[in-house]
Amino acid sequence: MNIQWYPGHMSKTKKLIMENLKLVDIIIELVDARIPYSSKNPNIDELSKHKPRIIVMNKSDLADENVTSKWVDWFKNQGYGVVVINSITGKGISTVYDLAKKMLKEKIEKDKKRGRIFRPIRAMVVGIPNVGKSTFINKLVGKASAKTGDRPGITKGKQWIKIKKDFELLDTPGILWPKFEDVNVGIKLAFTGAIKQEILDIQTLSLKLLDFLSKNFPNNIKNRYKITDISFKTSTELLKEIGLKRGFLISGGEVDYDRTSQILLDELRSGKLGNITFEIPEDIEEKNE
Known part of the structure; x- marks a missing residue:
């Protein structure tokens, strides 16, 4: 992405x-x-x-x-x-x-x-x-x-x-830079709302977010969405379960993945998913070595 x-x-x-x-x-x-x-x-x-x-x-x-x-x-x-x-x-x-x-x-x-x-x-x-x-x-x-x-x-x-x-x-107006050399920078900026929503694929972005959270903040997902075990679930399975828990369904009983993705991102940005930091100094030092 x-x-x-x-x-x-x-x-x-x-x-x-x-x-x-x-x-x-x-x-x-x-x-x-x-x-x-x-x-x-x-x-x-x-x-x-x-x-x-x-x-x-x-x-x-x-x-x-x-x-x-x-x-x-x-x-x-x-x-x-x-x-x-x-x-x-x-x-x-x-x-x-x-x-x-x-x-x-x-x-x-x-x-x-x-x-x-x-x-x-x-x-x-x-x-x-x-x-x-x-x-x-x-x-x-x-x-x-x-x-x-x-x-x-x-x-x-x-x-x-x-x-x-x-x-x-x-x-002065908000300003980014012409090219993100590290693709993860663009993803983190999108997570936090610095990138214009209209250019984003929110389903793919939400799956990236769930991948990060399940590895680093699993309890935040469990507590917010009342999911008991996330250990062996893929990000797609987690997104589906969140949609089912919230009742975000479309015709035929299928999960509305767009609505579920948007809610997930909104709840991250508003702090409802808890206090989350996406990067630590040690990672940056390691990358720059």
Whole structure:
């Protein structure tokens, strides 16, 4: 299952980021705490031009807390500032401002010596589609300044947003990269809702998800769908049983696999399947060796 999605507006967003980098002091990149590595855009590394970077791990309420702690250490070892947040509740968001000031302390002091006392910190907010950038900004500013939604592609253009008198954000549309070299990256992005639903084969995707869950989080399937034993069941058999348990049937008593697949993906993305992280730092280190 090779998923690729890079519509024309993302190429425009890349140009927009390049054109506006000179205007900002620091880059804030939101990643999905369930897939911290796969949701981190490698293009941003190339575009950042050595500017300070904060990695904001959003949707932490949906991820495995212990694995999230490992990712915090991993990113810090790579030289990033790191904040773990839940943009819906606002947990952790206030620390982003404090960390930005701390990381830019030397620059702020230099500006003061030059007489630029009232110059605000300017940060660019970047991230993949549907990672929660707009919700994060709205919670940070305390009002609905950015458009939000539960599907990728809500933010269409750049917009400057004043957070405090000394802190401004440049919001940008969600951006992926032209080609996922690792097919598993595309699959993980599709699991979590970063890929436009219309291009996906949701039955194949749901079978991939069940394959992962049965190996790594079997109890989550058992508890959610009241299935007693999954040890020797294939992903297709599990999907069928979930459909039967939910009563998702079509004419002739056959399981409605499309509806069952959609419900499975929806329940993953809403957290009803429990706290799940799809990758750990150790796997990335092993792959990169």
